[in-house]
Amino acid sequence: MSDPAHSNPHLQTPSPHSDQMEHVGGEHDVPLDVQDPNAPLEPQPLGGEVHMAPPAFDPSMMGEPMMAPPAAPTGGHEYGGEDVPMEPSPSSFDTPQQAYAEAPVQAQAMEAPAAMMPPMMDAPQQQPHYAPTMEEPQEDFAHIRPVPRVSIQAFCETDPVASKIHQTSQDRRMAKAHVKVDMGGIQAAVAHYQTVTTPNLILVESSLVGQQLISELEQLSEVCDEGTNVVVIGHRNDVHLYRELISRGVAEYLFAPVSMTEIMEIVGSLFVNPEAEPLGQSIAFIGSKGGVGSSTVCHNVAWAISDNFESDVVLTDLDLAFGTANMDFDRDPPQGVAEAVFSADRIDDTFLDRLLEKCSDHLSLLAAPSTLDRDYDFDANDFDQLLEVAQRGTPNVIIDLPHVWTGWTREILANADRVVITATPDLASLRNTKNLVDTLNEMRPNDSKPWIVLNQCNVPKRPEIDVESFMEPLGLQPAAVIPFDPALFGLAANNGQMVSETDAKHEIAQMFDTLASVLTGRRDIEPPAAKGLSSLLQKLKTRKK
Template sequence: MPASAATGDKAPPRQAATNGSATGSLIIPQIAIAVFTETEELARTAEAAAADRRLQRTRMTVHGGGLPAAIELYGKGPTPNLVIVETTAEDAALFAGLNALADVCLTTTKVVVIGHRNDVALYRELIEQGIHEYVVAPLDVMALITTIGRLYKSAGAQKPGKVCAFFGARGGVGSSTVAHNTAWSLASSFDSDVLLIDMDLPFGTAGLDFNIEAGQGVMEAISDADRLDEVLLERIMTQHGERLSVLTPPLTLTNAYDLRETDFNGLIDIARSSARLTILDLPHMWTAWVKRLLTDADDVVITAAPDLANMRNVKGIVDFLRSTRPHDDPPKLVLNQIGIPKRPEIKAPAFATAVALEPSLSIPFDPALFGNAANDGRMIGETSTRSPVARSFVELGRSLISGKDVSSSAKKGINSLAARLFGRR
């Protein structure tokens, strides 16, 4: 157990619990972690953390017995990269146990102690003795994951960017339109580098929507995964303005796109270090790699039309995400194409009740506005800068960056537009 180089005044023991959005972009490397617990509460927390998407690269095991069990186990074999021990011992027994653990630890092993006393003096002494972190119980899952992530964050390293997946409840509901306009609005309205990846490999529309020549950027990235780095990614993506980069699909029907679940891992890792926000425009299909990207994204935006089939599909998607992302914020719901003449539709409150998710935005049906923008290869914000719809995409992008919901003013603007267009009150 290496001695800590830090000396002097220390921060108090950490207690803060965090939510999913605050820890979504943590990158934890491929390490082995062992947790030794004394309480059932921490054991349950550690088991839940081991199953979380942020620790999917790690090999995490949970043992009972606390510090004595760790000493006994590692007296017979090598220690993992990180050992986390829970203790209720008093000072003398605690330091004796940690000294015994140090005798059997590799010098590269990091040690975290989870205690039950909020004692600054104890914290300082533990750090001076070489413990990498002291955390006060109880911890929730996010607090435990954040503690692990902090240990492996390089000093001065740039904060990794967020990844947001846009997915349509059905084909044709406008998920790509929402994704592309949100990406453009973010890059145009904020000082943020945005990367848009069109993942509809045979039929993607990013090239048409932005009026750019579509290369085979996505396939080049995943076909050359061993060579992929920030330099190669910059070469194969298309720049649209100063802040927006677009990675286009191959758009060829000569090949089948039967991809593996992990084929996009390298691309997503590089994207995180290249842009503040990466937007994945996912096709409406249900494959292993689509499910993986939805599960691993920091945020998910579901676009749906207000009818029964969309409502059923949204409920299924939301249920899936809640089961695979139990410690993340819920997805954001965009209801699109509201008010198509003569089409019966489910009102937003009833839709929200059925899927147990409030819409972040409800966008009115406006074929002239969206049709003209699409035919010109331009975004809504370019063709109608002051329209409530354009502002709504700005607010949706802001919410993805900040982790907060779309502002009430944006929702009010969209709703008032719908009222004017379709006579609603």
């Protein structure tokens, strides 16, 4: 077995600001505890890695209960009892400035040796709200799997940690988890679980170390139900402490500050089967209004992904009443998406395979019935099981959404890995696209921005909004600008073919190939070419010829 000291990726080099606390504001402000200046310097982290599965948090492993230190004040917040008033202590200060101002006075009174003194620095300016002075690095969520239905409760001591856990709970990958965030640390958790059952996972933040931390965790173990996992978020980068906690049944020790991906990875490692196959990516297509060609773009991109990259694709036509995917691919399947949705309790890999219509070696179609013999009213989560089963067995799930705004379309857009909005260069389309982009950015703050496809451009004698003016209020670059070509698209539609099957060398066919590469992460969107003097001279030369 490898050394646990080389295991934990969360053990990082301590920051000189690790013992500070910035206030988020609101109702959970707590005082800053300043470490004794004569305390020894923190141990340096060790490198390397270890492969060790931490045991579940077992109350019987904690041994005999030990004398616990007095409960830390919780700022007057109620946790299963009466409010506890805040009592000042010699090591507590109202602001970081007071703490820094008092530190040298304490050090001088104790006559500590100069070698034992921590480095001094200028007092930071007080910030009434938690706002990092520099932009936080963009986190990569591509490898994070959705969390199953579990209950999680956090008991924090500082607002930044509480804010980060709350922010994580709002991510779409945590949609099925029930997350609650409270303040008060381990003592608040002990008091709370005296009378209620414990959830699947408890996150506790503590500034304590050594025997004091272990003593409080022993108290928590006495009220934990069997099967509950405990993750500790601490402020000491101590390898020996990490080893001790893991050996006593703590699931993981995270070193603050924590990131959203760290929290999601810990939850996933505890509740997601490590042997499960990775989920395929889902790409949802929707039009800014009716008739913009969203389905045509969707079907051609699905074909390009399957044909160019030889990657399996499931195309799901969710316009149940008026879907055209079966006509575009010249197919007439006897059953399709309707049977899947109305029999959601039967959906599994075998049942889905019976419903899929094979269009090519790598493209399968889940067609819409395109009939009006029934009403198609669905709840917000009616398509979840179908899409989850499809993603488990296929690397690419393409979703063709109708131009409607309902609970289920909103849910699918919120949970899709990528969203493509097809628009035409007119005012109504611009308004609707702006509303969609703003809504999606709010629903999906940790995901990529929507991709915009401008379709049916340069229609003769039709006033249009130019591409630059259309994209400027959106703050995005177009993923593709497709010109108006009724002859090409009409021929492909009448023959039940894709554009690349009709004319593989056509400019528009190449646009769909490029868009397929962009959406699958094989290339980036190329910025538009600058309109400079060289292009103007080239036009003049062409005219002279």
